[in-house]
Amino acid sequence: xxxxxxxxxxxxxxxxxxxxxxxxxxxxxxxxxxxxxxxxxxxxxxxxxxxxxxxxxxxxxxxxxxxxxxxxxxxxxxxxxxxxxxxxxxxxxxxxxxxxxxxxxxxxxxxxxxxxxxxxxxxxxxxxxxxxxxxxxxxxxxxxxxxxxxxxxxxxxxxxxxxxxxxxxxxxxxxxxxxxxxxxxxxxxxxxxxxxxxxxxxxxxxxxxxxxxxxxxxxxxxxxxxxxxxxxxxxxxxxxxxxxxxxxxxxxxxxxxxxxxxxxxxxxxxxxxxxxxxxxxxxxxxxxxxxxxxxxxxxxxxxxxxxxxxx
Amino acid sequence: xxxxxxxxxxxxxxxxxxxxxxxxxxxxxxxxxxxxxxxxxxxxxxxxxxxxxxxxxxxxxxxxxxxxxxxxxxxxxxxxxxxxxxxxxxxxxxxxxxxxxxxxxxxxxxxxxxxxxxxxxxxxxxxxxxxxxxxxxxxxxxxxxxxxxxxxxxxxxxxxxxxxxxxxxxxxxxxxxxxxxxxxxxxxxxxxxxxxxxxxxxxxxxxxxxxxxxxxxxxxxxxxxxxxxxxxxxxxxxxxxxxxxxxxxxxxxxxxxxxxxxxxxxxxxxxxxxxxxxxxxxxxxxxxxxxxxxxxxxxxxxxxxxxxxxxxxxxxxxxxxxxxxxxxxxxxxxxxxxxxxxxxxxxxxxxxxxxxxxxxxxxxxxxxxxxxxxxxxxxxxxxxxxxxxxxxxxxxxxxxxxxxxxxxxxxxxxxxxxxxxxxxxxxxxxxxxxxxxxxxxxxx
Numbered sequence: 001x002x003x004x005x006x007x008x009x010x011x012x013x014x015x016x017x018x019x020x021x022x023x024x025x026x027x028x029x030x031x032x033x034x035x036x037x038x039x040x041x042x043x044x045x046x047x048x049x050x051x052x053x054x055x056x057x058x059x060x061x062x063x064x065x066x067x068x069x070x071x072x073x074x075x076x077x078x079x080x081x082x083x084x085x086x087x088x089x090x091x092x093x094x095x096x097x098x099x100x101x102x103x104x105x106x107x108x109x110x111x112x113x114x115x116x117x118x119x120x121x122x123x124x125x126x127x128x129x130x131x132x133x134x135x136x137x138x139x140x141x142x143x144x145x146x147x148x149x150x151x152x153x154x155x156x157x158x159x160x161x162x163x164x165x166x167x168x169x170x171x172x173x174x175x176x177x178x179x180x181x182x183x184x185x186x187x188x189x190x191x192x193x194x195x196x197x198x199x200x201x202x203x204x205x206x207x208x209x210x211x212x213x214x215x216x217x218x219x220x221x222x223x224x225x226x227x228x229x230x231x232x233x234x235x236x237x238x239x240x241x242x243x244x245x246x247x248x249x250x251x252x253x254x255x256x257x258x259x260x261x262x263x264x265x266x267x268x269x270x271x272x273x274x275x276x277x278x279x280x281x282x283x284x285x286x287x288x289x290x291x292x293x294x295x296x297x298x299x300x301x302x303x304x305x306x307x308x309x310x311x
Numbered sequence: 312x313x314x315x316x317x318x319x320x321x322x323x324x325x326x327x328x329x330x331x332x333x334x335x336x337x338x339x340x341x342x343x344x345x346x347x348x349x350x351x352x353x354x355x356x357x358x359x360x361x362x363x364x365x366x367x368x369x370x371x372x373x374x375x376x377x378x379x380x381x382x383x384x385x386x387x388x389x390x391x392x393x394x395x396x397x398x399x400x401x402x403x404x405x406x407x408x409x410x411x412x413x414x415x416x417x418x419x420x421x422x423x424x425x426x427x428x429x430x431x432x433x434x435x436x437x438x439x440x441x442x443x444x445x446x447x448x449x450x451x452x453x454x455x456x457x458x459x460x461x462x463x464x465x466x467x468x469x470x471x472x473x474x475x476x477x478x479x480x481x482x483x484x485x486x487x488x489x490x491x492x493x494x495x496x497x498x499x500x501x502x503x504x505x506x507x508x509x510x511x512x513x514x515x516x517x518x519x520x521x522x523x524x525x526x527x528x529x530x531x532x533x534x535x536x537x538x539x540x541x542x543x544x545x546x547x548x549x550x551x552x553x554x555x556x557x558x559x560x561x562x563x564x565x566x567x568x569x570x571x572x573x574x575x576x577x578x579x580x581x582x583x584x585x586x587x588x589x590x591x592x593x594x595x596x597x598x599x600x601x602x603x604x605x606x607x608x609x610x611x612x613x614x615x616x617x618x619x620x621x622x623x624x625x626x627x628x629x630x631x632x633x634x635x636x637x638x639x640x641x642x643x644x645x646x647x648x649x650x651x652x653x654x655x656x657x658x659x660x661x662x663x664x665x666x667x668x669x670x671x672x673x674x675x676x677x678x679x680x681x682x683x684x685x686x687x688x689x690x691x692x693x694x695x696x697x698x699x700x701x702x703x704x705x706x707x708x709x710x711x712x713x714x715x716x717x718x719x720x721x722x723x724x725x726x727x728x729x730x731x732x733x734x735x736x737x738x739x740x741x742x743x744x745x746x747x748x749x750x751x752x753x754x755x
Contacts (some may be wrong), residue, residue, distance in 0.1 A: 099617075
């Protein structure tokens, strides 16, 4: 076998996609939000100054999203791309590369109060060596309304950085929305306070509510890890059933982004009723109960409260 | 263990190390598996330096399919009636923020699935279905079993010998429907069977059914007179719906499909010198791209997700921009390979490994190497015999140093997330483009 490399030619052609930035002509900012909750925040802040594209739409699961060529086109045209970060959007790096976009990629969870994930790692064994792999943060930070305020502030800053003329509008919109979020937090605390303390343990399909747990005092058990990308094993489920009994969990909830069969099985085996559907990583469609972030949190709160109310 | 230590650096993501420890290393390894048009042999090459790593004798000339994980290559030997599993020796373990790579010698695993005239080979949801045309049934197994060298084969029977396919799902399978009057004609549709062979729901018409591919969580089934079928997964089970040609399209048929990776799309033929970029949910789901001459082969680029490559009979390789739908660059690679003659005559095939595109040149006994960025021919590798089918596996991962590993949990939240989460470890010609590798995207 003969192997030889030919000389590289001196002329190197690199194809790049020129982003079709048109905001100056259209008097609006082209914004891409990676998933529906960020899209809602962006719309609240940007109002009618922005043209918004949301990649993972209503009831969609960003953990396992497969981006399409049309998404790459949207990125190429964007002025600002809003992502959660914390390894939530596993598809984004490749999509940014494919699109050739020059837009600002803004990680809106920056500065939020992020949970280290004590269970987000695992050991590997290589011969006599042990290697620990960490998945260091829980990405579902928006389930804390306090964090949602940080998201909104970051979005306003990102818009101001690209569209200085609209900055006063973005800032004012953000402040109005943050005021609504503050009121929402008061509602949450009041409703949770009405739930007996011994009934504040529930079960969901994946670990999406640990920020809600931290900030508001409802304990969520789940059979899966943080990402819906990993299937729960039979051992996980058996362990969870034991945990449900040990902690005297009061209700099991389906999630809008997850197959409900697993939690239905868990509810059956644990002798619990399915308490309804919670919205974790995505909003509902416009006709559903959670088309906006505010409505999503209120829906989750009322669903939990109803299921945990004393009979 | 043979490793290819191309680059090593003290990466920011790696461990807090105990005293005397070594840094973790970034390792890149790519391998090419090449079959011969007439000989029962598979040659394994190091795609980085062109050296032969090993050569495996099998039972007959083979079409090659790589697994989604890249850990296994399957040699489907239609004339010899065998499907042979080869361990590639490259394995990744994805950890979200990085992937570990383990590189070892390739080898025959010991699994050889036998039967009459194996043809279409499909991987879906962790299962492989090798369809045996001569028996009209598929034998289904998992990669774990394939690598272990033994498997309890699950059989899915279509009812009659024909040129068909089976697509496995979690508790059911999509099965081609043989032509009711003459099974030697193309199938007339598909149906869903449960694990006991009982039909679920109605038949789905697709007269002329041929070709299937997977892209993410979507499956496409080709060959229908009026379009293709799209299969979505709902709770691990198939939901089938037609994707019909729109009125503005000229006469055509999509009977050879490959699936995009990194971007969700399908690349199909349409007519002899036109390919179609298919997006199931787009306003115009079929975008046509005209080629200068007839198509010989195509492959998707999973490293650079926006590109695919089409080889045409005039000896040119074309870089197809999936986003714009244009041919971005072209380069002449071989002499002419006319599509006249028998469909199974030896003609070039394409695979992507790292920063290079490899094209087999059967009549010259060579692989040509094309730089994926400059799109210029940068090298060639001479191979004995008639190199024909080619698949690649590999990518870049981390090999952990010899230390008591404990990841640093004190990451600053401001850490850079620009690492390649998906990693480039999957060239992913999608192994279900076997019909294309066989170049039997013809009317049966």
